[in-house]
Amino acid sequence: MQRSTFSEQPCSVARTLDIVGDRWTPLVIRDLALGISRFDAVQRDLGISRKVLTQRLEALTEHEVVVRIPYQDNPPRYDYRLTEKGNDLAMVVLALQQFGDKWSFGENGPPIRWQHLGCGAISTPTVCCDACGVPIRPGDAIPLPGPSFDPERAPEIAAALDRIADAFG
Amino acid sequence: MQRSTFSEQPCSVARTLDIVGDRWTPLVIRDLALGISRFDAVQRDLGISRKVLTQRLEALTEHEVVVRIPYQDNPPRYDYRLTEKGNDLAMVVLALQQFGDKWSFGENGPPIRWQHLGCGAISTPTVCCDACGVPIRPGDAIPLPGPSFDPERAPEIAAALDRIADAFG
């Protein structure tokens, strides 16, 4: 299906989707974040086809989200581990998980919870404003054109931003 | 490519990916979150194929992430708007955007910024602990089995959680 490449696009969301924009990659990242670092362990856990897992790990390695660390030669065998960039992606996966916890497991509670080591509490990782620390609810923040925004390349977005700016006079 | 369905899986990330697990859906949600609500406007903005956009909007409507609001009959025409559930997904998209801002636009700054109405600051939406409000960095939180965790169905994960629990004895 000759997928379109997003890496050239002037949009942070699109460029990120160039890395995690399919149904398996985020799950692979989740497993790696949990410390499941071997090819076969990830494959068994996810039930992903071996071919697709190979492709995903290659792509993640190219994007420097994952590094392959040899743990034996002959035959060469590797651990897959998240880089710093990969750990940042794991935070995105955490956001996906929160959504699922809220909307898909309302009844019996989520399958996995997180304990925040900083305060010891069982935590609900939430998207917050880094300036004031308050959770951001939809509508609590408004989009503004940033330094590299180009109205020529994104006229629909420019119009949308104008409408929003007008509404907040 | 006969996609596997994730909605039955006992994993919050997988179930969420059943909704947003492709390269277009999160971008559609971003556009809707910015107030771009018409079929053609979204299509023009993203350059997505009309067929795929139709499919995505249908799927999002089925998942109750989006509602179709008629704004004229004859011919019937609709605005697409995010539901409350959709707004929560928009927070996930915000996390995707933050990652892209950090790792794909280091040089010239991001194309879109957000102003938090609560405090007025230009905000970097960050994943934080809801209990103490501190940003969560990778490694700052540890996963624990939740109420609906089933070691039988996820032995690799159970083993990984055990390893982590041991490490924090």
Place this chain on the structure above:
DNA sequence: AGCGCAAGTTTCTTTTGGGAACTCACTCGC
């Protein structure tokens, strides 16, 4: 010598995605 494991690779079939053209049902300008 035979079995099993880890990590891929190959082959074959089934779906999807992209692109572009086509269809309705109006509405607007002249």
Place this chain on the structure above:
DNA sequence: GCGAGTGAGTTCCCAAAAGAAACTTGCGCT
């Protein structure tokens, strides 16, 4: 009154992925 324009899809064809399952390679064990 008529052709152009618009909004929202729909239809077709083709190329690129995904799935499943079998095959490969190098050991280590017994």
